[in-house]
Structures are given as C-alpha cells and as structure tokens.
Amino acid sequence: MSAPEFRNGLVRWIDHRMGIFSFMHHELHEYPTPKNLNYFWNFGSLAGFMLVVMIVTGIFLAMNYTPHVDHAFDSVERIMRDVNYGWMLRFLHANGASFFFIAVYIHLFRGLYYGSYKEPRELLWMLGLVILVLMMATAFMGYVLPWGQMSFWGATVITNLFSAIPWVGESIVTLLWGGFSVDNPTLNRFFSLHYLLPFAIVGVVVLHLWALHTHGSNNPVGIDTKGKQDSLPFHPYYTAKDLFGLGIFVLFYFGFTFFAPDFFGEPDNYIPANPMVTPAHIVPEWYLLPYYAILRSVPDKLGGVLLMFGAIGVLFILPWLDRSPVRSARFRPIYKQVYWLLVADCLVLGWIGANPPDGMFIVIGRAATVYYFAHFLVLLPLLSVFERPLPLPASISEPVLKGGGAAGGTVKPMEKA
Amino acid sequence: MRPANARMFRAGLVALLLALPFAATAAEAPKPPPQPWSYQGVFGVFDRPALQRGFLVYKQVCSACHSMSRLSYRNLLQLGFDEAAAAGFAAEVQIADGPNDEGEMYDRPGRLSDRFKKPFANEKAARASNNGAYPPDLSLMAKARPVGADYSFALLTGYINAPSNVQLMEGMHYNKYFPGFQIAMAPPLAENAVEFPDGTPASIENMARDVVQFLAWAAEPKMEERKRIGVKAMLFVLVLTALLYAVKRKVWAAVH
Numbered sequence: 001m002s003a004p005e006f007r008n009g010l011v012r013w014i015d016h017r018m019g020i021f022s023f024m025h026h027e028l029h030e031y032p033t034p035k036n037l038n039y040f041w042n043f044g045s046l047a048g049f050m051l052v053v054m055i056v057t058g059i060f061l062a063m064n065y066t067p068h069v070d071h072a073f074d075s076v077e078r079i080m081r082d083v084n085y086g087w088m089l090r091f092l093h094a095n096g097a098s099f100f101f102i103a104v105y106i107h108l109f110r111g112l113y114y115g116s117y118k119e120p121r122e123l124l125w126m127l128g129l130v131i132l133v134l135m136m137a138t139a140f141m142g143y144v145l146p147w148g149q150m151s152f153w154g155a156t157v158i159t160n161l162f163s164a165i166p167w168v169g170e171s172i173v174t175l176l177w178g179g180f181s182v183d184n185p186t187l188n189r190f191f192s193l194h195y196l197l198p199f200a201i202v203g204v205v206v207l208h209l210w211a212l213h214t215h216g217s218n219n220p221v222g223i224d225t226k227g228k229q230d231s232l233p234f235h236p237y238y239t240a241k242d243l244f245g246l247g248i249f250v251l252f253y254f255g256f257t258f259f260a261p262d263f264f265g266e267p268d269n270y271i272p273a274n275p276m277v278t279p280a281h282i283v284p285e286w287y288l289l290p291y292y293a294i295l296r297s298v299p300d301k302l303g304g305v306l307l308m309f310g311a312i313g314v315l316f317i318l319p320w321l322d323r324s325p326v327r328s329a330r331f332r333p334i335y336k337q338v339y340w341l342l343v344a345d346c347l348v349l350g351w352i353g354a355n356p357p358d359g360m361f362i363v364i365g366r367a368a369t370v371y372y373f374a375h376f377l378v379l380l381p382l383l384s385v386f387e388r389p390l391p392l393p394a395s396i397s398e399p400v401l402k403g404g405g406a407a408g409g410t411v412k413p414m415e416k417a
Numbered sequence: 418m419r420p421a422n423a424r425m426f427r428a429g430l431v432a433l434l435l436a437l438p439f440a441a442t443a444a445e446a447p448k449p450p451p452q453p454w455s456y457q458g459v460f461g462v463f464d465r466p467a468l469q470r471g472f473l474v475y476k477q478v479c480s481a482c483h484s485m486s487r488l489s490y491r492n493l494l495q496l497g498f499d500e501a502a503a504a505g506f507a508a509e510v511q512i513a514d515g516p517n518d519e520g521e522m523y524d525r526p527g528r529l530s531d532r533f534k535k536p537f538a539n540e541k542a543a544r545a546s547n548n549g550a551y552p553p554d555l556s557l558m559a560k561a562r563p564v565g566a567d568y569s570f571a572l573l574t575g576y577i578n579a580p581s582n583v584q585l586m587e588g589m590h591y592n593k594y595f596p597g598f599q600i601a602m603a604p605p606l607a608e609n610a611v612e613f614p615d616g617t618p619a620s621i622e623n624m625a626r627d628v629v630q631f632l633a634w635a636a637e638p639k640m641e642e643r644k645r646i647g648v649k650a651m652l653f654v655l656v657l658t659a660l661l662y663a664v665k666r667k668v669w670a671a672v673h
Contacts, residue, residue: 035672077487077556077557080637080639081487081492081638081639087637087639087642087643088643088646091643232672236668237668237669237672240661240664240665240668240669241665241669243661243664243665244658244661244662244664244665246661247654247657247658247661247662248658250654250658251651251654251655251658254647254650254651254654255651257647258643258644258646258647258648258650258651259459259644259647261643262560267560267561267562267563267565268561270557270560270561270636271557271561
C-alpha cells in the first residue's frame with residue numbers, strides 16, 4: 001500500500017504533485033485480487049475492451065455517415081463500397097455490438113451464479129445494471145442509423161411503447177420523434193444520442209470500477225479474502241490471464257466480423273427504409289429479444305411495457321430478494337439448479353421474441369415470463385429461508401491447496417523494487 | 418438438497434426443453450435449395466468469367482426494368498474487364514448532365530465514374546410501365562433476402578404453371594419460390610436470351626447462376642478483400658494468443 005519509489009525523475013516529480021502514478025500502481029499493479037478467479041472473471045475486462053472498440057470504430061464511422069433520411073442508407077453503402085476499409089469499420093462496429101452484449105451478458109450471469117451482487121457489492125451490481133440499460137438504449141439507437149427497413153420499423157415499434165404511459169405518453173413520443181412520426185428529426189436526435197451515450201457509459205464504468213476496487217473482486221468460492229495468502233497482485237497475474245482470454249475472445253469476434261458479418265443482422269435492413277411498406281416480422285436485435293418476448297406476452301400495452309422494464313428493474317432489487325448469506329452457487333445446491341433454469345428461461349424468452357406472437361409461442365412466452373419473475377420474486381426469497389447451504393471452506397487458499405501439493409501459502413508478489 | 422428434489426428440478430428442466438420444438442411450420446414458400454457458389458467459405462472467391470457473363474445477363478435482360486444504382490461503371494474493372502471494355506459499357510448509355518454554361522441540361526455518353534443508369538426516371542414511371550409493380554433495385558438483392566443468392570437463383574428458375582386450384586390475378590405469374598407464389602415479373606430468362614462471348618451455352622440455369630453470382634458480388638464488392646484480410650487477422654491473433662498463453666503459464670507457474 002505504501003507509495004512505490006519510482007526510478008524515473010520526471011515520474012517522481014509529477015507523482016509528488018499529482019499522485020497519478022501511485023494511483024495506477026496501487027489500482028492496476030499491486031491491487032490485491034483473489035487468487036482463485038476462473039475464466040468467467042475475464043468478461044469484465046472483455047466488455048471494457050469492446051466499449052473501446054465501439055467508440056473508436058464509431059468515431060471513424062461518424063466521419064463518413066450522414067444522419068439524414070435521404071442520405072443515411074446511401075452513406076452506409078458508400079462506407080461499405082468506397083471508403084478505405086470502411087467495410088471493416090462497419091462490420092467491426094456492427095458485430096462489435098453483438099460481442100459487447102455477449103461479454104456483458106456472460107459477465108452478468110457470472111455475477112448471478114457466484115452471488116457477486118451481495119453485500120458489500122450491491123452498488124457495484126446496480127452500476128453494472130445502469131451500464132446495461134445505457135447500452136441497450138445506445139444499441140437500439142445505433143440500429144436505427146443505417147435507416148433500413150428494420151431500423152425504421154424497429155424505431156417505430158419501440159418509440160411507440162412510450163405512448164402507453166398514462167397522460168404524458170403521447171407527448172413523450174412526440175418529443176422522441178421530434179414530430180408526429182419517425183422521420184428526419186428522429187434520425188438526427190438518435191444519431192446525436194448514439195454518439196453521446198457511450199461516453200456516459202464510460203463515466204458509469206469509472207464508477208463501476210471505483211465500487212469494484214473498494215472491496216475487490218468476488219471469487220468462485222464467494223468468501224472474503226482472509227489475508228495475503230488468498231490474493232495475488234493484479235499485475236502481472238490477472239493482466240496476463242485477461243490478455244490470453246482477450247485473444248480467444250477476439251478470435252470469435254473476428255471470425256464473425258470477417259467470415260459471417262451479417263450473421264447477427266436482418267436481411268430486411270439491406271432494404272432502404274420505406275414508411276409505406278411494413279416488414280412481415282419486425283424483430284429487434286438478438287440481445288433485446290427476451291425483453292421483446294416479455295413485452296408481447298402481456299395482452300395489455302401498458303402492462304407489457306411495465307413488465308419489460310420490470311425485467312431489468314427486478315435485478316436492481318436482487319440483492320434484497322436473495323437474502324441467503326452464502327454467495328457462491330457452489331455451496332447452494334438448490335440455487336445452483338434454479339440458476340440454470342433461469343438461464344434456460346432467458347434463452348426460451350429470446351427464442352420466443354424471435355418468433356411471431358401466435359399459437360404456442362404465446363403460451364410458452366407467457367409461461368417463460370411468469371417463470372422469469374417467479375425466479376426473482378418467489379424462488380429466491382424462499383430459498384433464502386429454506387435452502388441449507390453446504391459447509392463453506394475456511395479460506396480461499398484451503399480448497400485451492402487441497403491436493404495441490406507444496407505450492408505454499410505465500411506467493412512471491414513479483415513486484416519491482 | 419435431497420435427491421428427490423433434485424430429480425424434480427431436473428424433470429422440470431427436461432419438460433421445458435421438450436416444449437421447444439413446437440415451432441410454427443407455416444412456411445409459405447419452400448426453402449430455396451442451397452447452391453454450390455464458388456465464393457462461399459473462408460477461401461472462396463468469385464468466378465471472374467461467371468461474373469462477366471452475369472453482368473451481360475443483367476445488362477441485356479434485367480436492366481430493362483431493374484436499376485443497380487449503387488454500382489458505377491468503374492466497378493466493372495473488378496470483374497476482370499479492362500478499362501476500354503468498361504468505358505465502352507459506360508459509353509453505351511446517355512447520362513443527363515449539366516447545367517452547362519447556358520444553364521441547359523444535356524445528355525452525354527456515360528463515363529467510368531457514372532453510376533449504372535436507371536431504366537426509369539422514378540418509381541412512378543417504373544410502376545406505370547410494369548403493370549403497377551415496382552421492379553426493385555438489385556444492388557443489394559443478394560443480401561436483402563434470407564439466403565439471398567440461393568433465393569434469387571430459385572426464383573429465376575422457379576416459374577411453373579399455376580396449379581389448377583390457383584386463380585392467377587391479372588398480369589401475374591406463378592413462381593413456386595415467391596412468397597405468396599404470384600409474382601408480377603414475367604419469367605425473365607429464355608433459352609439463348611444472351612449470347613456469351615466465351616461460348617458458354619446460354620441455358621436458363623446457366624444464365625441464372627451467373628447473374629446471381631453477379632448480384633452477390635454487387636451486394637458486397639469488398640467480400641474477397643474482407644476474407645483475405647480476415648485470414649491474415651485470424652492467423653495473427655492465433656499466434657498472438659498462443660504467445661499470451663505461454664506468458665500466462667509462465668507468470669502463473671509459481672502459483673500453481
């Protein structure tokens with residue numbers, strides 16, 4: 001914890017006046033991290049990496065994009081055909097959105113499994129959810145920008161949801177549209193907000209990291225670190241592990257970007273927006289499908305909207321719904337099973353969201369919606385009372401060292417002098 | 418947890434998964450059969466002679482009704498036409514330009530920098546000449562439909578006589594791959610509608626296959642570049658990742 005002695009004179013001079021190097025040394029180098037983190041703990045830094053990729057590619061795309069209903073689609077095709085490496089920027093950005101959500105969803109479900117939302121990390125969890133909500137808004141508005149058929153009709157459907165709000169709904173929709181239908185003013189403000197919100201996300205990410213570094217990472221065992229023998233300095237241990245994971249992740253990301261770049265997209269969005277022709281099925285991007293399924297499962301418009309937002313809302317109060325003192329699902333035999341049911345339920349909701357709402361789809365969609373909320377509002381409070389957790393290990397080092405041989409309780413921190 | 422409870426939870430999970438296959442089966446038109454396109458796969462490239470033949474089919478048949486306004490004549494160089502040939506294709510059309518110094522609009526022969534000329538001045542004119550239907554722009558057709566290339570090929574070769582129980586609307590044609598089956602476009606390809614300079618027999622199937630490959634190229638002219646760079650990028654990241662794995666192992670050696 002003591003201030004490191006820097007060899008470089010300039011660094012020493014600056015650090016004495018503004019402790020930025022001490023700060024970085026403290027938070028990125030010696031930052032004590034549980035020694036037993038598995039690869040699911042990579043997805044936080046992976047999400048951060050994707051945020052940077054999205055901002056960088058987005059800035060260069062914006063240099064070549066025209067936010068006007070008469071030119072937006074053409075400007076995107078110009079990026080694809082005539083801008084140097086424009087196709088690469090656009091496909092990195094479009095697939096990047098999907099991989100950003102993949103990273104964030106795995107990150108979130110890791111938190112659910114290992115109870116990372118529990119005391120003292122409730123604010124950390126809630127800030128993460130704020131990031132998720134901002135991401136969804138940003139992604140939705142970004143999908144509108146190419147001004148294809150799905151852009152236009154997706155924007156029409158989603159903005160119309162706000163008209164369900166009593167009394168002020170219609171006015172809010174007019175405000176969102178900048179007029180009385182989805183049109184040029186809508187595209188202009190969506191472009192402006194699509195450029196703005198990522199920087200708001202950066203701000204909340206800083207808060208998220210601040211909250212994280214207050215108590216440090218949770219870990220697969222879910223018990224607190226009990227001393228130096230339980231933790232490792234972040235650098236080089238977790239920088240090395242995160243970078244290796246990043247390489248694997250980028251292989252998948254590039255695989256789609258370069259060899260199946262339209263996999264996550266809709267063919268309809270290669271048709272320029274036409275307010276006179278409605279596509280047969282209006283579907284949002286895959287990462288919004290479960291919420292879309294919940295929305296359509298409720299016969300009442302306002303009810304559907306409330307439940308859709310409630311699907312995220314319920315996660316905000318999760319730390320107080322799950323009162324079990326044990327964090328990790330490893331030691332919660334019943335929670336471990338309902339956790340996988342919840343994962344399956346979310347996948348079912350996504351599948352329902354991709355299909356037209358008729359026949360069996362409605363029935364399954366409603367059952368899955370009910371189960372989603374029952375998991376949080378009924379099962380978790382009940383489990384907090386009735387589940388008997390397995391005995392917890394005395395420390396993080398104990399299960400790691402069991403059978404592990406003579407590695408010893410202390411690890412050379414590999415710090416520079 | 419007691420085993421009985423565990424079994425119940427697992428049974429629930431299985432029941433949930435069993436419910437999955439109840440998908441709607443109300444597909445309107447049959448799925449277009451997949452075709453063996455040379456440009457598919459990681460290393461697939463376009464067949465240049467086929468692209469040139471496909472362009473001829475577009476020029477002599479499709480372009481009577483369908484625009485391809487995202488292409489310029491200069492893009493034809495990529496098909497393997499030399500500059501004189503591409504400029505020749507451009508010069509075959511008259512492009513409206515101007516105003517000149519007198520403020521008048523005038524027609525001039527097309528240049529390499531011009532976009533493909535549209536067959537109709539606007540959508541109204543196109544509908545007026547096509548029985549009220551609007552022939553869509555084909556620039557992105559290969560991407561604007563699910564499995565666009567296979568679908569386009571199936572559509573071009575999918576004209577059959579209407580089943581006896583179907584009442585065709587006036588001016589419509591029956592196509593087994595078109596959603597709703599009744600399509601305004603008359604069968605566009607006839608045997609030997611085009612004469613290929615390389616002697617390829619101009620059967621309907623050959624013409625359809627070539628023009629669809631041309632459409633696939635037109636929808637993403639940078640596809641070959643994308644895959645070429647993609648292979649290099651993947652190899653680079655693969656090696657980098659292997660090195661990073663070695664670094665990780667070395668760093669963690671003391672802990673494990």
